[in-house]
Amino acid sequence: MATATFSRLVPLTAVAAALVIAGCGGAAAPKPAHPAALTPGPFAWVRPAEVPANWKVGQLPSRKAELAYPPQWRAITTDPGTFSAALLGANGAIRGYLNATPQSGAETLANWAKFRPAHNGEEGDRSVVREASATGLPFRSATGSCVMDHYTTTSARYREIACIVRGARATTVVVAAAQPGDWARLRPQLERSITSFAS
Numbered sequence: 001m002a003t004a005t006f007s008r009l010v011p012l013t014a015v016a017a018a019l020v021i022a023g024c025g026g027a028a029a030p031k032p033a034h035p036a037a038l039t040p041g042p043f044a045w046v047r048p049a050e051v052p053a054n055w056k057v058g059q060l061p062s063r064k065a066e067l068a069y070p071p072q073w074r075a076i077t078t079d080p081g082t083f084s085a086a087l088l089g090a091n092g093a094i095r096g097y098l099n100a101t102p103q104s105g106a107e108t109l110a111n112w113a114k115f116r117p118a119h120n121g122e123e124g125d126r127s128v129v130r131e132a133s134a135t136g137l138p139f140r141s142a143t144g145s146c147v148m149d150h151y152t153t154t155s156a157r158y159r160e161i162a163c164i165v166r167g168a169r170a171t172t173v174v175v176a177a178a179q180p181g182d183w184a185r186l187r188p189q190l191e192r193s194i195t196s197f198a199s
Contacts, residue, residue: 042131049140067174082100085098098176100173109135113135116162134146158178160177174197176193
């Protein structure tokens with residue numbers, strides 16, 4: 001699948017926003033989640049699902065993870081080694097954002113609830129508020145931990161669902177975000193992308 005050059009799609013402020021809301025990774029291999037750790041709460045919707053028939057599927061360059069995205073969205077280029085897709089507004093601003101990033105830092109399934117909001121703050125996001133978190137969540141041939149939070153970047157406000165997923169092939173961070181005004185409309189698509197994620 002051809003990946004559009006991000007700098008041709010959106011202004012520099014949108015590029016910066018995409019890089020800020022992109023997922024991050026971790027070197028330490030996480031320990032398996034114990035069934036007792038299952039605390040779905042607001043994440044009860046996380047159940048393995050097939051990719052919708054009309055959706056597109058992007059892969060990490062490593063071929064170790066696949067991220068599905070709606071047909072109206074387009075693949076964009078952000079950090080090397082990652083895959084991203086976005087729903088762009090008329091002015092080129094990112095209204096919805098999906099990203100898969102290989103694990104490359106200190107995050108684990110066990111520490112994700114604290115790690116992700118702290119990482120957002122380290123990346124320059126302001127007013128980071130964690131809304132909910134859960135561990136031991138089922139993915140397609142995988143298990144994961146998820147956080148829902150909101151924050152302000154240098155150019156926009158976003159609400160996100162960010163998960164770290166340990167699968168048979170790799171451990172990957174997957175992020176699904178939208179601007180607050182688009183959240184209610186895009187949330188079903190964001191959730192479906194996460195539940196059909198494969199790593």
